Amino acid sequence: MSRGNELKELASDLSRALEAARRIGLPTTVYLLSMALVEVKEAINAVCDDDDGTA
Template sequence: MSRGDELKELAGDLSRAAERARRLGLPTTVYLLSMALVEVREAAAASDDGDDHGAA
């Protein structure tokens, strides 16, 4: 599995976790997971472009 694929899988996991936290009424957890999701999506996009400069 490529790095980009792993990052996309992680993004999906984070998205599901954030939605679950939202349903449970955990706003701080939702915020933190959302920020992590942004970072992972940016890293995945950079990986897709073949550019690791934006990767965390």
């Protein structure tokens, strides 16, 4: 599995965890998962840029 695919899977897992935390009312956890998701999405963009040779 490529790094990009692993990061996309991680983003998906974080999104599911984020929704679960929202449903059960854990605002601090929602915030932390949101920040982690932002970081992972930035890493995905960086990997995609590297794959395109535009980084």
